[in-house]
Amino acid sequence: MIPTLGRFLILASVLVATTGAFIAYAAGSKRSPEGLRWSQRFAYLFAALMLAATGVMEYALITHDFSVEYVSHVGSTQVPLWVTIVSLWSSLEGSILFWGFILGIYIAATTWINRNDHQEYMPYAIGTWLSVGAFFSFLIAGPANPFLTVANPPLDGPGPNPLLQNHLLMIIHPPMLYLGYVGMTIPFGFAIAALLRGRLGQSFLRPLRASLLLPWVFLTIAIMLGGWWAYEVLGWGGYWAWDPVENASLLPWLTATAALHSAIVMERRGVLKGWTVTLVQASFLLTILGTFMTRSGVFNSVHSFTQSSIGPTILIFLAAVLVFSVVLLSFRIDSLEADGKLDSAVSREGMFLVNNLFFVVLTFTVLVGTCFPLIVEAVKGKQMSVGRPYFDAMVVPVGTALLFLIGVGPALPWGKASKKEILRALLPPLITGAIVMAIGLALGVRNVWTVLTLLFGGYAAHVTMAQMWLPFRQRVKRGDAIGPALVDAQLRRGRRRFGGYIVHAGAVIVFVAIAVSSTMRTQQEVTLTRGQSTTFAGYTVTYTGSEERAEPHRQSTIARFNLSKNGAQVTTMEPRMNQYAAMREPIGTPAVYSTITGDYYISIMNLQGDQAGVLIINMPMVGWIWGSVIMMGIGGLIALIPSRRRAYVVSPVPAEAAGDEVPA
Amino acid sequence: MNRTVLIVGIVIVAAIVFILFAGLGKDPAHIDSPLVGRPAPPFSLKAVGTGEMVDIEKLRGKPVVLNFWATWCGPCYEEHPTLVANARNLQPGVQFVGVVFNDDEDKIMRFLAERGTAYPTLLDAQGKTAIAYGVGGVPETFFINPEGKIMAKFEGPLTTEALQAELAKAMR
Numbered sequence: 001m002i003p004t005l006g007r008f009l010i011l012a013s014v015l016v017a018t019t020g021a022f023i024a025y026a027a028g029s030k031r032s033p034e035g036l037r038w039s040q041r042f043a044y045l046f047a048a049l050m051l052a053a054t055g056v057m058e059y060a061l062i063t064h065d066f067s068v069e070y071v072s073h074v075g076s077t078q079v080p081l082w083v084t085i086v087s088l089w090s091s092l093e094g095s096i097l098f099w100g101f102i103l104g105i106y107i108a109a110t111t112w113i114n115r116n117d118h119q120e121y122m123p124y125a126i127g128t129w130l131s132v133g134a135f136f137s138f139l140i141a142g143p144a145n146p147f148l149t150v151a152n153p154p155l156d157g158p159g160p161n162p163l164l165q166n167h168l169l170m171i172i173h174p175p176m177l178y179l180g181y182v183g184m185t186i187p188f189g190f191a192i193a194a195l196l197r198g199r200l201g202q203s204f205l206r207p208l209r210a211s212l213l214l215p216w217v218f219l220t221i222a223i224m225l226g227g228w229w230a231y232e233v234l235g236w237g238g239y240w241a242w243d244p245v246e247n248a249s250l251l252p253w254l255t256a257t258a259a260l261h262s263a264i265v266m267e268r269r270g271v272l273k274g275w276t277v278t279l280v281q282a283s284f285l286l287t288i289l290g291t292f293m294t295r296s297g298v299f300n301s302v303h304s305f306t307q308s309s310i311g312p313t314i315l316i317f318l319a320a321v322l323v324f325s326v327v328l329l330s331f332r333i334d335s336l337e338a339d340g341k342l343d344s345a346v347s348r349e350g351m352f353l354v355n356n357l358f359f360v361v362l363t364f365t366v367l368v369g370t371c372f373p374l375i376v377e378a379v380k381g382k383q384m385s386v387g388r389p390y391f392d393a394m395v396v397p398v399g400t401a402l403l404f405l406i407g408v409g410p411a412l413p414w415g416k417a418s419k420k421e422i423l424r425a426l427l428p429p430l431i432t433g434a435i436v437m438a439i440g441l442a443l444g445v446r447n448v449w450t451v452l453t454l455l456f457g458g459y460a461a462h463v464t465m466a467q468m469w470l471p472f473r474q475r476v477k478r479g480d481a482i483g484p485a486l487v488d489a490q491l492r493r494g495r496r497r498f499g500g501y502i503v504h505a506g507a508v509i510v511f512v513a514i515a516v517s518s519t520m521r522t523q524q525e526v527t528l529t530r531g532q533s534t535t536f537a538g539y540t541v542t543y544t545g546s547e548e549r550a551e552p553h554r555q556s557t558i559a560r561f562n563l564s565k566n567g568a569q570v571t572t573m574e575p576r577m578n579q580y581a582a583m584r585e586p587i588g589t590p591a592v593y594s595t596i597t598g599d600y601y602i603s604i605m606n607l608q609g610d611q612a613g614v615l616i617i618n619m620p621m622v623g624w625i626w627g628s629v630i631m632m633g634i635g636g637l638i639a640l641i642p643s644r645r646r647a648y649v650v651s652p653v654p655a656e657a658a659g660d661e662v663p664a
Numbered sequence: 665m666n667r668t669v670l671i672v673g674i675v676i677v678a679a680i681v682f683i684l685f686a687g688l689g690k691d692p693a694h695i696d697s698p699l700v701g702r703p704a705p706p707f708s709l710k711a712v713g714t715g716e717m718v719d720i721e722k723l724r725g726k727p728v729v730l731n732f733w734a735t736w737c738g739p740c741y742e743e744h745p746t747l748v749a750n751a752r753n754l755q756p757g758v759q760f761v762g763v764v765f766n767d768d769e770d771k772i773m774r775f776l777a778e779r780g781t782a783y784p785t786l787l788d789a790q791g792k793t794a795i796a797y798g799v800g801g802v803p804e805t806f807f808i809n810p811e812g813k814i815m816a817k818f819e820g821p822l823t824t825e826a827l828q829a830e831l832a833k834a835m836r
Contacts, residue, residue, distance in 0.1 A: 289680075311688055312688060315681070315684055315685060315688065318681070318684075319677070319681045322677040322680070322681065323674075323677060325673075326669070326670065326673030326674055326677055327670065327673075329666075329669055329673065330665055330667070330669040330670035330673060331665050331666075333666050333669055334665075334666050371680075371683055371684075374683050374684070374686065374687040375683055377686070377687070378682070378683055378686035378687070555736065579736045579737070579738070580738065586736060606766065
């Protein structure tokens with residue numbers, strides 16, 4: 001019954017998405033308002049079907065209906081309810097259904113928000129979204145169908161992948177990532193609409209930018225949560241391994257960040273339209289590439305789902321969308337250019353160009369590094385892997401240069417400026433940069449890249465703070481009361497600008513925290529007998545014993561360590577070693593003691609009798625990464641809240657501050 | 665139409681699609697062992713239970729199935745009956761040897777008592793043999809020919825079909 005209902009809903013959604021896409025494209029080419037209204041109805045209907053199908057699957061999971069194949073693979077009566085609920089995205093078929101669910105919500109919401117606006121573009125955008133929707137519902141209906149019927153339903157199932165059950169971050173990380181990934185479909189639809197129409201007007205920038213910014217916020221948070229999870233759970237003392245799938249999540253983030261910046265130049269100067277559209281297309285295509293990477297079994301990663309037959313299907317889709325995008329772009333890119341021109345290289349817009357160049361270089365670097373093993377195997381038949389040294393060597397210099405731009409870019413004025421103006425803008429922040437660098441040197445920082453990061457970081461922090469509060473200071477200087485000036489200048493009129501600089505402030509801290517935590521970390525491998533102590537990085541660690549604990553899905557050995565400083569007890573740390581029934585190797589879970597200055601991290605290497613071999617790591621500032629990425633997300637959300645058009649304009653604000661935009 | 669965009673775009677697209685197609689169907693977890701085709705690294709380890717020393721070099725003259733496993737490894741439980749059944753069928757023409765590392769002798773004894781055995785199980789107390797063979801995870805199985813050369817390596821739990829296919833390489 002349930003499997004049949006699910007299959008019916010999915011087949012209906014294939015039909016609805018396909019028909020809706022045809023109607024929408026036809027409505028676009030005929031400029032028919034009636035056609036647009038019909039394509040909107042199909043968009044809502046598609047979303048409703050996806051919602052219903054996902055609801056049916058959740059119902060089957062919660063009621064443990066093992067006649068549904070997917071439930072028989074990931075369900076279990078032994079696991080807690082929250083695990084049952086999140087099992088929806090714990091395995092391949094369910095995760096594609098979840099994808100369709102989020103796509104449905106995005107499509108319906110965006111269609112509704114713009115139901116009376118942008119009539120010129122909306123039919124093409126809806127057509128593109130529904131085409132993507134048709135592909136994913138086809139995947140769910142065919143190669144990755146979770147609603148197959150099990151002839152002889154088992155009484156119980158194995159439950160989802162054990163790694164997903166061991167940390168709460170695993171509930172948030174995948175949905176965040178999907179919200180980021182799937183959301184890139186929306187700006188892609190807008191970009192295709194602009195290309196099909198052959199023009200990209202000023203008013204259409206608003207939905208394009210907003211639709212890009214929202215998934216960007218989700219993706220930013222998702223990438224951080226993934227790193228945080230790896231750090232808290234996997235026990236190797238790091239948060240980023242340049243794993244192919246980590247790279248896959250970073251790639252669309254890089255192009256989307258570049259697009260958010262070039263969109264500002266487009267808005268201010270009327271240039272870079274074709275380029276921005278290309279970046280938006282690339283962001284979507286890279287999410288499909290990422291989906292292929294996790295689901296084709298071509299890349300080896302903690303993220304890979306088991307080998308499946310949907311790899312070729314996704315690849316064909318990817319190839320088709322790539323070709324379509326390139327051909328469409330080559331036919332229409334010339335009709336998008338250009339309402340204005342750039343006057344000067346040493347200017348705000350000049351720095352935006354350099355920023356875009358760097359982001360594209362980073363994207364290519366990471367893409368080539370990720371795919372290089374495949375290239376070598378395809379060409380030479382040899383196996384190889386590309387590891388940390390390549391990525392670090394390539395990414396660290398470009399990343400440092402980007403931090404430099406976060407400082408210099410916003411300090412420079414738009415358009416042409418005299419040499420004197422430029423110097424007056426660029427020189428004062430150097431003092432803050434020098435102070436931060438001096439503090440770092442005094443605290444023992446010697447790594448050249450970290451020293452540079454501190455210098456640029458201090459510089460960028462100065463510029464960011466000055467720019468962030470500029471509208472407020474201007475209002476106060478003019479004699480406005482502090483309270484109203486604060487609310488109006490920062491949150492009402494200058495919200496985009498304010499949010500953008502909050503993102504920058506967060507990014508500056510992330511840069512510094514990554515540099516400091518990776519170059520200033522110290523570690524020690526030591527074997528302790530029960531009762532024995534070692535002193536490392538200011539703390540005394542005493543091994544007090546271990547304990548075995550059996551749980552249904554895993555066997556754990558928990559070691560206990562006493563942490564004390566100057567003779568005073570600080571805390572007890574309990575790293576563990578987990579052996580999951582379904583896995584070939586045991587997985588250690590480290591214990592982390594966090595303070596404002598850094599983390600003290602203990603991970604078990606091996607346990608034998610009375611002896612414990614442990615890895616102790618002292619990592620300064622690492623916790624700052626998580627907090628400041630959340631700050632970046634909040635900044636993005638602040639910039640996203642639509643301004644109530646003209647409702648609150650009481651008095652005009654000086655042009656310099658009012659229209660001044662930072663990337664957001 | 666902008667020819668440059670079209671040509672550059674199509675070249676990039678073609679390259680990406682070609683590479684990804686070439687990668688389809690390969691198992692990324694599989695790593696070619698540099699040991700295949702080389703002489704098996706020598707070791708001499710104590711057998712669990714009997715205490716006798718087993719020297720891999722003394723086993724020359726017939727093919728050897730060398731299985732690395734541990735009692736803390738889930739898939740090893742699954743694989744064990746296959747190994748024992750095939751050992752009963754194929755021995756003495758083929759010699760089966762188990763090597764356990766990172767483990768306690770008591771736990772191994774209990775495991776073998778409960779699940780049966782048909783060949784010597786050796787304890788690699790310091791894990792040196794596992795390191796010499798480049799074992800990345802358990803179970804992993806090496807197939808050694810009568811001249812003492814490693815002819816194949818298999819990662820993960822063996823099935824009878826896989827075992828026979830890999831063993832055929834060591835019979836030649």
